[in-house]
Amino acid sequence: MYQVLLVCQGGMSSSFIVKKIRAAFKNHNEEIEIHAHAGMELVDYIDAVDTVLVAPNILYMWDDVESICKNHGIEPITIPLEHYGNMDGEAIRKIIIGSKE
């Protein structure tokens, strides 16, 4: 099962995206555990996940995010602007699955 953390500035906009991603996985009858949190909270939740997605609105803290993830052996993935903006759960689903192959 995919265990994913999506971080954005305050965890608000990402929670809308998370809903779409869950729906995309459900459409394919695949299981995912995904949660949205603020970028600052990354360290609190990273232990429970194997994939970290980063919203484009916190790319300014990319260096921090990357170093925290690397310490946990995770390669963070940025969500492309257009997928994030269009709340394209299906496209992000493909990115999540692609990262595991």
Place this chain on the structure above:
Amino acid sequence: MAQEKKWFERAFVQPMSRFANFRIIKSISAGFQSGVSILMVGAMLSVLSIVLGWLPAVSASAFLTKFNAVKDLVFGVTGLVFTYGIAAANAKLNKTDQQAVGFLAIAVFFIFMKPSITVDENYTSVFTTPFARFGMQAVFVSMVAGIWAGEVSAFFKRHGWIMNSEGVPDIAKVWFENLIAGTFIVLSAWVVADVLNINLHTIFNNLLTPLMGILGSFGGWILVVSLPPLLFYFGIHPASIMSLVGPVYYAALANNVQLLAAGLTPTVANGFFVVNMGTLFLMNIGGAGATLGLNILMLFSKNGTTKKLGQLAILPSILNINEPIIFGLPILYNPVLFVPFVLGNFVNAAIAYVALDMGSVAIPSTYSLLTYLPAPLTAYLLTQDIKAVILIFGLIAIDMLIWAPFLRIHEKTFAIRKSTDGRKVTT
């Protein structure tokens, strides 16, 4: 566009990212954010208080007075909440213990209050300090206390100036780890407050008038309101700017709340500040850049792509979350939409300032600082004046007029660009 992006990066994004990334700035904005939970409880109590006030049997009763007292108490301790929040955020960034640092910051906050502790005839010691020193007027002191506790603890830890805790059970380690730093933090705060007799609250209160002369003037206000969409356009979340204007605008709002509680009508002549944190929240119409008007236009667009995004984004937009539009349309790195993105906020801020200054609309004088409520509702809670709701609807209509021509140009150029890119045109 690539060229433009590069230029932005060098001249603006990099220095601003560095600023937004600065540990102290990050701690303060995260600390403010963590205080939202208590502000929301207070705002809920305000809503209940307004509703209770409508009931004739309750409106003038002692019950309502009691009820309002608990509301004021919840809002009244926000300074304390921010102190802990800022210190804990700073500790998180410094990888020190959040609780230990947070508690130290609270101790410092109390020392800076300079309370008098006296023993009354029943041998009970009585703690006396102006209540304002717990609240929003004290946000500046919260910042000082939180950052001092956080940064000094981290400094001691980095230099290894911690008690050697070999053989101590793990659970006790954190107590000893902060013992030397904590003692120093508390003593240094005491030296400042009691030995040198420096009262940070008085200093900041004295600074408030000149600071409000700048940040509360028409020009300063326009600049503060225009900055978030600018930052957002360049890819920096505007929350970081709040750490600079925050203490000033919070204190200005606290001043208004106090005057309102004294029974004055919220006008400039009565000493209310037109510009304050509440007024800033009033401008949050769909998120930074006044994008609710744009989103409404998108719903009626003839362009299929725009319309679909508009439908997807309308719920977040109503809740003042505009990332879908900013990244989806996109507004980011899009020169055509840059103009209305900044202009919309600019015009809104100017109109609102004039309306409040002339007394056409009540000046925001409550602590209902809620980001994720629909704008007209927030406007009512902040001012308790139905004219503020009308103002917001008027501003949304004006924003639609501002956005309309630019959205049309965007739809045309975007379709062309997509087709020349060799990608599918989805209109």
